[in-house]
Amino acid sequence: MAASTARPGGHRSLVAIIRESALKPVTKKNILFHYSPLVGVVSYSFLSLNVMNPGLVVRYVPKRSVTNFLLFNTLIGSGLYIYNRAHLNAAPVNLRLAYSSFGSVLFTFGSVLLWAVLRSILPHNTVLCSLIGVSSGIVLIQVGQNYLEFVDSQLQIDGTE
Template identity: 35%
Template sequence: MEKLNDALVKMRLRRITKENILYFYYPMKGATCYVAFAGHVMHPAILSSWPLLPRSIPASNVALLHANVGLALYLYGSRHLRHQHICKRLTFSLFGSLVFNMGSVLLFAILRQATPECATFRAIVGMTTATGLLFVGKSYVDLLDRQAVLHDNE
Protein backbone atom coordinates (compact mmCIF):
# COMPACT_ATOMS: atom_id res chain seq x y z
CA MET A 1 0.00 0.00 0.00
CA GLU A 2 2.90 2.33 0.73
CA LYS A 3 4.24 1.92 -2.82
CA LEU A 4 0.83 2.83 -4.20
CA ASN A 5 0.60 5.89 -1.96
CA ASP A 6 4.11 6.99 -2.97
CA ALA A 7 3.19 6.63 -6.64
CA LEU A 8 0.00 8.64 -6.12
CA VAL A 9 1.91 11.42 -4.36
CA LYS A 10 4.40 11.53 -7.23
CA MET A 11 1.46 12.00 -9.61
CA ARG A 12 0.20 14.85 -7.37
CA LEU A 13 -2.76 12.81 -6.20
CA ARG A 14 -3.80 12.04 -2.65
CA ARG A 15 -2.84 9.02 -0.55
CA ILE A 16 -5.35 6.20 -0.13
CA THR A 17 -7.21 6.92 3.10
CA LYS A 18 -10.86 6.56 4.03
CA GLU A 19 -11.30 10.35 3.86
CA ASN A 20 -9.62 10.64 0.49
CA ILE A 21 -11.61 7.77 -1.01
CA LEU A 22 -14.91 9.25 0.17
CA TYR A 23 -14.28 12.95 -0.42
CA PHE A 24 -11.72 13.00 -3.26
CA TYR A 25 -11.60 9.82 -5.36
CA TYR A 26 -15.32 8.96 -5.36
CA PRO A 27 -16.25 12.55 -6.30
CA MET A 28 -13.75 12.27 -9.19
CA LYS A 29 -15.59 9.13 -10.30
CA GLY A 30 -18.86 11.03 -9.95
CA ALA A 31 -17.52 13.88 -12.09
CA THR A 32 -16.48 11.40 -14.79
CA CYS A 33 -19.94 9.82 -14.71
CA TYR A 34 -21.52 13.28 -14.86
CA VAL A 35 -19.61 14.14 -18.05
CA ALA A 36 -20.47 10.73 -19.54
CA PHE A 37 -24.12 11.22 -18.62
CA ALA A 38 -24.13 14.65 -20.30
CA GLY A 39 -22.76 13.07 -23.45
CA HIS A 40 -25.46 10.40 -23.18
CA VAL A 41 -28.29 12.93 -22.90
CA MET A 42 -26.98 14.67 -26.00
CA HIS A 43 -26.23 11.41 -27.88
CA PRO A 44 -27.88 8.33 -26.27
CA ALA A 45 -25.58 5.77 -27.89
CA ILE A 46 -22.70 6.90 -25.65
CA LEU A 47 -23.96 4.98 -22.61
CA SER A 48 -26.01 2.37 -24.40
CA SER A 49 -24.31 -0.31 -22.31
CA TRP A 50 -21.41 -0.87 -19.95
CA PRO A 51 -19.62 -4.24 -20.15
CA LEU A 52 -19.94 -5.14 -16.45
CA LEU A 53 -23.53 -3.96 -16.08
CA PRO A 54 -26.54 -6.26 -16.64
CA ARG A 55 -28.67 -5.19 -19.60
CA SER A 56 -31.68 -4.79 -17.27
CA ILE A 57 -30.01 -1.80 -15.59
CA PRO A 58 -29.72 1.31 -17.80
CA ALA A 59 -26.14 2.59 -17.80
CA SER A 60 -27.43 6.17 -17.87
CA ASN A 61 -29.18 5.64 -14.51
CA VAL A 62 -25.99 4.23 -13.00
CA ALA A 63 -23.98 7.19 -14.31
CA LEU A 64 -26.50 9.68 -12.91
CA LEU A 65 -26.52 7.87 -9.55
CA HIS A 66 -22.71 8.02 -9.33
CA ALA A 67 -22.77 11.69 -10.34
CA ASN A 68 -25.25 12.47 -7.54
CA VAL A 69 -23.42 10.44 -4.89
CA GLY A 70 -20.04 11.84 -5.97
CA LEU A 71 -21.16 15.45 -5.73
CA ALA A 72 -23.00 14.85 -2.45
CA LEU A 73 -19.83 13.34 -0.94
CA TYR A 74 -17.72 16.21 -2.28
CA LEU A 75 -20.04 18.77 -0.71
CA TYR A 76 -20.35 16.79 2.53
CA GLY A 77 -16.55 16.75 2.89
CA SER A 78 -16.06 20.42 2.05
CA ARG A 79 -14.63 22.79 4.65
CA HIS A 80 -17.55 25.21 4.64
CA LEU A 81 -19.89 22.48 5.91
CA ARG A 82 -17.57 20.80 8.41
CA HIS A 83 -18.84 22.77 11.41
CA GLN A 84 -22.50 22.11 10.65
CA HIS A 85 -24.56 19.49 12.46
CA ILE A 86 -24.57 16.16 10.58
CA CYS A 87 -28.26 16.55 9.61
CA LYS A 88 -27.65 19.97 8.07
CA ARG A 89 -24.50 18.75 6.37
CA LEU A 90 -26.33 15.80 4.86
CA THR A 91 -29.33 17.91 3.83
CA PHE A 92 -27.22 20.64 2.21
CA SER A 93 -25.04 18.05 0.43
CA LEU A 94 -27.99 16.12 -0.97
CA PHE A 95 -29.83 19.29 -1.93
CA GLY A 96 -26.79 20.75 -3.71
CA SER A 97 -26.13 17.52 -5.55
CA LEU A 98 -29.73 17.02 -6.67
CA VAL A 99 -30.24 20.63 -7.76
CA PHE A 100 -26.96 20.66 -9.70
CA ASN A 101 -27.49 17.30 -11.41
CA MET A 102 -31.22 17.61 -12.12
CA GLY A 103 -30.79 21.21 -13.31
CA SER A 104 -28.08 19.92 -15.62
CA VAL A 105 -30.40 17.26 -17.02
CA LEU A 106 -32.85 20.02 -17.92
CA LEU A 107 -30.09 22.14 -19.46
CA PHE A 108 -28.77 19.21 -21.51
CA ALA A 109 -32.29 18.40 -22.76
CA ILE A 110 -32.71 22.02 -23.88
CA LEU A 111 -29.27 22.03 -25.51
CA ARG A 112 -30.10 18.82 -27.35
CA GLN A 113 -33.14 20.48 -28.91
CA ALA A 114 -31.14 23.62 -29.75
CA THR A 115 -28.22 21.90 -31.51
CA PRO A 116 -28.06 20.52 -35.06
CA GLU A 117 -28.86 16.85 -35.75
CA CYS A 118 -25.20 15.82 -35.58
CA ALA A 119 -24.61 13.19 -32.88
CA THR A 120 -20.88 13.87 -32.55
CA PHE A 121 -21.39 17.63 -32.28
CA ARG A 122 -24.14 17.16 -29.70
CA ALA A 123 -21.98 14.83 -27.61
CA ILE A 124 -19.08 17.31 -27.69
CA VAL A 125 -21.39 20.19 -26.70
CA GLY A 126 -22.86 18.17 -23.82
CA MET A 127 -19.54 16.95 -22.47
CA THR A 128 -17.89 20.36 -22.83
CA THR A 129 -20.82 22.05 -21.09
CA ALA A 130 -20.68 19.48 -18.28
CA THR A 131 -16.94 20.05 -17.83
CA GLY A 132 -17.51 23.80 -17.70
CA LEU A 133 -20.29 23.44 -15.14
CA LEU A 134 -18.06 21.24 -12.98
CA PHE A 135 -15.29 23.84 -13.18
CA VAL A 136 -17.62 26.68 -12.15
CA GLY A 137 -19.14 24.57 -9.36
CA LYS A 138 -15.73 23.59 -8.00
CA SER A 139 -14.58 27.22 -8.13
CA TYR A 140 -17.66 28.23 -6.15
CA VAL A 141 -17.13 25.56 -3.48
CA ASP A 142 -13.43 26.51 -3.26
CA LEU A 143 -14.48 30.14 -2.65
CA LEU A 144 -16.88 29.06 0.10
CA ASP A 145 -14.16 26.90 1.65
CA ARG A 146 -11.64 29.78 1.63
CA GLN A 147 -14.20 32.05 3.26
CA ALA A 148 -14.91 29.40 5.89
CA VAL A 149 -11.18 29.16 6.70
CA LEU A 150 -10.92 32.95 6.99
CA HIS A 151 -13.97 32.99 9.24
CA ASP A 152 -12.48 30.22 11.43
CA ASN A 153 -9.24 32.21 11.83
CA GLU A 154 -11.04 35.34 13.07
Protein backbone atom coordinates in the same frame (compact mmCIF):
# COMPACT_ATOMS: atom_id res chain seq x y z
CA MET B 1 -10.44 18.53 -2.82
CA ALA B 2 -7.38 20.06 -1.30
CA ALA B 3 -6.65 23.72 -1.66
CA SER B 4 -4.17 24.65 -4.34
CA THR B 5 -2.32 27.73 -5.38
CA ALA B 6 -4.56 29.92 -7.51
CA ARG B 7 -3.42 32.19 -10.29
CA PRO B 8 -4.45 35.85 -10.33
CA GLY B 9 -8.20 36.09 -10.80
CA GLY B 10 -8.79 32.95 -8.70
CA HIS B 11 -8.30 30.43 -11.52
CA ARG B 12 -6.18 27.33 -10.95
CA SER B 13 -3.77 26.02 -13.53
CA LEU B 14 -4.30 22.70 -15.28
CA VAL B 15 -1.12 21.44 -13.61
CA ALA B 16 -2.58 22.26 -10.17
CA ILE B 17 -5.80 20.44 -11.01
CA ILE B 18 -3.93 17.35 -12.24
CA ARG B 19 -1.62 17.38 -9.20
CA GLU B 20 -4.67 17.61 -6.94
CA SER B 21 -6.26 14.61 -8.69
CA ALA B 22 -3.16 12.41 -8.30
CA LEU B 23 -3.34 9.04 -6.64
CA LYS B 24 -3.63 9.17 -2.88
CA PRO B 25 -3.21 6.39 -0.33
CA VAL B 26 -6.28 4.19 0.05
CA THR B 27 -7.88 5.28 3.29
CA LYS B 28 -11.53 5.62 4.28
CA LYS B 29 -11.30 9.42 4.05
CA ASN B 30 -9.62 9.34 0.62
CA ILE B 31 -12.14 6.82 -0.71
CA LEU B 32 -15.07 8.98 0.45
CA PHE B 33 -13.77 12.45 -0.27
CA HIS B 34 -11.20 12.01 -3.06
CA TYR B 35 -11.92 8.92 -5.13
CA SER B 36 -15.74 9.02 -4.93
CA PRO B 37 -15.84 12.63 -6.22
CA LEU B 38 -13.41 11.63 -9.01
CA VAL B 39 -15.71 8.74 -9.98
CA GLY B 40 -18.56 11.24 -9.83
CA VAL B 41 -16.78 13.56 -12.28
CA VAL B 42 -16.16 10.70 -14.71
CA SER B 43 -19.79 9.57 -14.39
CA TYR B 44 -20.98 13.15 -14.87
CA SER B 45 -18.96 13.38 -18.09
CA PHE B 46 -20.45 10.14 -19.41
CA LEU B 47 -23.88 11.30 -18.26
CA SER B 48 -23.50 14.42 -20.40
CA LEU B 49 -22.71 12.20 -23.38
CA ASN B 50 -25.61 9.90 -22.58
CA VAL B 51 -28.12 12.75 -22.42
CA MET B 52 -26.77 14.70 -25.39
CA ASN B 53 -26.14 11.65 -27.58
CA PRO B 54 -28.21 8.69 -26.30
CA GLY B 55 -27.54 6.59 -29.39
CA LEU B 56 -23.83 6.52 -28.63
CA VAL B 57 -24.27 4.62 -25.36
CA VAL B 58 -26.72 2.15 -26.93
CA ARG B 59 -24.02 1.18 -29.45
CA TYR B 60 -21.58 0.19 -26.71
CA VAL B 61 -23.97 -1.03 -24.02
CA PRO B 62 -26.91 -2.60 -25.90
CA LYS B 63 -30.17 -3.43 -24.12
CA ARG B 64 -29.02 -1.78 -20.94
CA SER B 65 -29.56 1.74 -19.73
CA VAL B 66 -26.63 3.16 -17.83
CA THR B 67 -28.36 6.45 -17.06
CA ASN B 68 -29.38 5.46 -13.52
CA PHE B 69 -25.90 4.11 -12.78
CA LEU B 70 -24.31 7.35 -14.03
CA LEU B 71 -26.84 9.47 -12.11
CA PHE B 72 -26.22 7.52 -8.89
CA ASN B 73 -22.42 7.85 -9.15
CA THR B 74 -22.70 11.55 -10.00
CA LEU B 75 -25.03 12.23 -7.08
CA ILE B 76 -22.84 10.34 -4.61
CA GLY B 77 -19.59 11.90 -5.87
CA SER B 78 -20.85 15.48 -5.92
CA GLY B 79 -22.68 15.01 -2.62
CA LEU B 80 -19.55 13.77 -0.86
CA TYR B 81 -17.53 16.59 -2.42
CA ILE B 82 -19.96 19.19 -1.05
CA TYR B 83 -20.24 17.39 2.32
CA ASN B 84 -16.47 17.67 2.83
CA ARG B 85 -16.26 21.43 2.12
CA ALA B 86 -14.85 23.66 4.86
CA HIS B 87 -17.92 25.91 5.02
CA LEU B 88 -20.01 22.93 6.21
CA ASN B 89 -17.57 21.69 8.87
CA ALA B 90 -19.37 23.44 11.73
CA ALA B 91 -22.82 22.16 10.71
CA PRO B 92 -24.30 19.11 12.44
CA VAL B 93 -24.06 15.89 10.44
CA ASN B 94 -27.79 15.83 9.59
CA LEU B 95 -27.61 19.35 8.12
CA ARG B 96 -24.39 18.57 6.25
CA LEU B 97 -26.16 15.56 4.73
CA ALA B 98 -29.22 17.64 3.85
CA TYR B 99 -27.25 20.52 2.35
CA SER B 100 -24.85 18.31 0.39
CA SER B 101 -27.73 16.15 -0.91
CA PHE B 102 -29.65 19.24 -1.93
CA GLY B 103 -26.65 20.73 -3.73
CA SER B 104 -25.87 17.45 -5.45
CA VAL B 105 -29.45 16.97 -6.67
CA LEU B 106 -29.71 20.56 -7.91
CA PHE B 107 -26.38 20.36 -9.73
CA THR B 108 -26.98 16.96 -11.30
CA PHE B 109 -30.62 17.27 -12.32
CA GLY B 110 -30.14 20.91 -13.35
CA SER B 111 -27.38 19.73 -15.68
CA VAL B 112 -29.56 16.94 -17.08
CA LEU B 113 -32.35 19.44 -17.74
CA LEU B 114 -29.92 21.84 -19.42
CA TRP B 115 -28.56 19.06 -21.64
CA ALA B 116 -32.07 17.89 -22.57
CA VAL B 117 -33.03 21.44 -23.59
CA LEU B 118 -29.78 21.90 -25.52
CA ARG B 119 -30.29 18.60 -27.32
CA SER B 120 -33.79 19.65 -28.37
CA ILE B 121 -32.62 22.96 -29.89
CA LEU B 122 -29.35 21.81 -31.48
CA PRO B 123 -29.20 20.28 -34.94
CA HIS B 124 -29.16 16.48 -34.96
CA ASN B 125 -25.40 16.22 -35.28
CA THR B 126 -23.89 13.56 -33.00
CA VAL B 127 -20.42 15.11 -32.95
CA LEU B 128 -21.75 18.60 -32.18
CA CYS B 129 -24.09 17.32 -29.44
CA SER B 130 -21.32 15.23 -27.89
CA LEU B 131 -18.84 18.13 -27.90
CA ILE B 132 -21.35 20.56 -26.43
CA GLY B 133 -22.39 18.01 -23.79
CA VAL B 134 -18.88 17.26 -22.58
CA SER B 135 -17.65 20.86 -22.82
CA SER B 136 -20.68 22.22 -20.97
CA GLY B 137 -20.16 19.55 -18.31
CA ILE B 138 -16.54 20.61 -17.85
CA VAL B 139 -17.59 24.26 -17.58
CA LEU B 140 -20.34 23.45 -15.06
CA ILE B 141 -17.95 21.39 -12.92
CA GLN B 142 -15.38 24.19 -12.96
CA VAL B 143 -17.93 26.88 -12.09
CA GLY B 144 -19.35 24.74 -9.27
CA GLN B 145 -15.92 24.01 -7.88
CA ASN B 146 -14.87 27.67 -8.09
CA TYR B 147 -18.11 28.69 -6.35
CA LEU B 148 -17.52 26.29 -3.45
CA GLU B 149 -13.90 27.42 -3.16
CA PHE B 150 -15.08 31.03 -3.02
CA VAL B 151 -17.60 30.21 -0.27
CA ASP B 152 -14.90 28.38 1.68
CA SER B 153 -12.53 31.34 1.24
CA GLN B 154 -15.02 33.60 3.02
CA LEU B 155 -14.54 31.72 6.30
CA GLN B 156 -12.68 33.46 9.07
CA ILE B 157 -9.80 31.22 10.13
CA ASP B 158 -9.49 32.60 13.67
CA GLY B 159 -13.25 32.43 14.37
CA THR B 160 -13.86 36.19 14.35
CA GLU B 161 -16.24 37.93 11.99
